[in-house]
Amino acid sequence: MKISSPRFSKYLTADALEYSYAIVNRCRERQPPMSPTEPQVNAVQEAAEALNANFKLELSDPYSKNMSGLDNVRDRLIMGTRTIAEGYTYHFDPATAAKAELILSTIDKYGSQIARLPYEAETTTLASLTNDLMGTPKMAEAIRDLGLDTWIIQLKTVNDQFRQTFSARVGSQTDAQRKTTNELRQKLHDALRTLFAHLTAHATLSNDASVTAIIGDINGLTDRFNQLTDRRLNKPSEN
Template identity: 30%
Template sequence: MMIEKLNHNSRTTEVDAALVRMIGAYRKTSLNSDAYLADLFAGLEGQSALMSEAIRRMKAESVLEEKDEMRDATLRSVFFMVQGMMYHPDPAVKAAAETVNKVLDHYGMSVIGESYATESSLIGSLLGDLAKPEVQTAIASLSGLAELVAALQAAQDDFEAARIAFEEEKGQETTQVNATALKREVVDIINNQLVVYLRAMAQVNDAVYGPFARTLSEIIADNNEAVKRRSKKKEPAA
């Protein structure tokens, strides 16, 4: 029978999901007496575990990036609000804004471009300076600024929590394996070893190999159809 090959454009998460289904389907068969398949799936199970670890790390890193972007956006809002209030017609408001701006100027908005560790340290110091009594009095005079500073503190806390989760995820991994490289290896094994072997064995002995070959074919077809649908969504309208 003709089993199509796994689409190379499949995402890492799609390949991982397909592989998990393949392993599950294999375990339900009585093909463990086939030494070639047994060795092949033993290797694939190891690859699946590594891929799952790498994907978890990718997700943790993605969350970390999102939290950093939120923190950056909130910090910009604090700077922009204070800079705008420095032109307020009310002298009292203007004076309060200038007091807060002196603190902000000490750090500058360029902290956004620093490394995660440096930015976290600088924002932590900034929040500490903004919490000083004389600065708090000025902040209280500027409508909406206290809420923005509180939002910055929350964004900082969220980022630090995400950073801890990311570091813990990295620390739990036995090895730092690139998810994309793993995907390529797994797709190569599936296409050039598993699919090729089952195509041949299903022709030779359909009663033994046919059911699993057809299940594998369905798993791959489902994956490839999902990839095709996703690709079509990206195509511009004619």
């Protein structure tokens, strides 16, 4: 039985940890102690614990907390702006509806899941979008007539604040700190690969029903987390 491949490098760290802990739990629930794959399961747990400890340290720094707050604000601003524009597309005045369609099409040009993009991608996208929304007299008129000018100005302001905070956070991290996070993620990914290889071999050689069930559980988890990642990155699911 084949184990599906997780797009692990694309997972957010929190998702990577949740995925890994879920696999450890499924393995322990399905198999008794001292099972043939217990050393590999333990290795995954140990790698996850090391990454989790590092992740908690990153979350505790003031830059991360400020970034999270700013990210929530800009998400609400872009979603609110789009919702208002969409509402005006039903306006009884054709000219007002046309202005709303112009704004809506400009926003949707950047995709329907801007708020789900990774930090850096969302920052770049919103910078381009706000430039488009403020870039021509026709667009400026549409924004002003629909009362969205303060929304767009605030969106640009918050996005700029986020970019500055993100840059400051990156600048405050040493090369060693950045390397540690990447190395810990890679070690966890390697541990998962080793576990998957042992499970596949054990299922083939022993025809153990519990191992087959674990592989089914893992494939279900992998599909769920891959789909979650695909939605966040705004791209269709891959087989």
